[in-house]
Amino acid sequence: MNPTVDVQVSRAFAVRPEAVFDAWLDPACLGRWMFGPGVRAETVLHLRTEPRVGGRFSFLVERQGQRIDHIGTYLEIDRPRRLVFTWAIRGESDDDGSTVAIDLTATPEGCLLSLTHTLPAQWADYAPRTRQGWTTMLDALHRLF
Numbered sequence: 001m002n003p004t005v006d007v008q009v010s011r012a013f014a015v016r017p018e019a020v021f022d023a024w025l026d027p028a029c030l031g032r033w034m035f036g037p038g039v040r041a042e043t044v045l046h047l048r049t050e051p052r053v054g055g056r057f058s059f060l061v062e063r064q065g066q067r068i069d070h071i072g073t074y075l076e077i078d079r080p081r082r083l084v085f086t087w088a089i090r091g092e093s094d095d096d097g098s099t100v101a102i103d104l105t106a107t108p109e110g111c112l113l114s115l116t117h118t119l120p121a122q123w124a125d126y127a128p129r130t131r132q133g134w135t136t137m138l139d140a141l142h143r144l145f
Helices: 017-023 027-033 121-144
Strands: 004-013 043-049 056-063 066-078 082-086 099-107 110-120
Touching: 004 121, 017 027, 017 099, 017 110, 017 121, 027 043, 027 121, 066 099, 110 121
Parallel strands: none
Antiparallel strands: 004 110, 043 056, 056 066, 066 082, 082 099, 099 110
């Protein structure tokens, strides 16, 4: 088994788990909180999802003149409790074993999202940057609701 590093981020939401869960699979919604000028200085070129186990996604953006394609495969879809997918940058980390698990727990106020991004050990130096990236995106998702 290859060594890994876990990056964890949690965020409370004042909406039902179903709303937060669906925001991860709808390309129009993804363009409002995960990618685009509302989150960082970038242009969205396409956001494509095939939300089924074994389905793939491609989130292509342009930042500072560079095209970055975030790609992955959905490994587990258990609405509204759990979503697991691989996460890579095309051409940099295509199939390195990086996975993201989203767990949603209903609370009296709405729900709690717990995100765990498991990185291969060779990407350990990127853990703080990865944590900050997910925190930025979850903050944008929170503002959306």
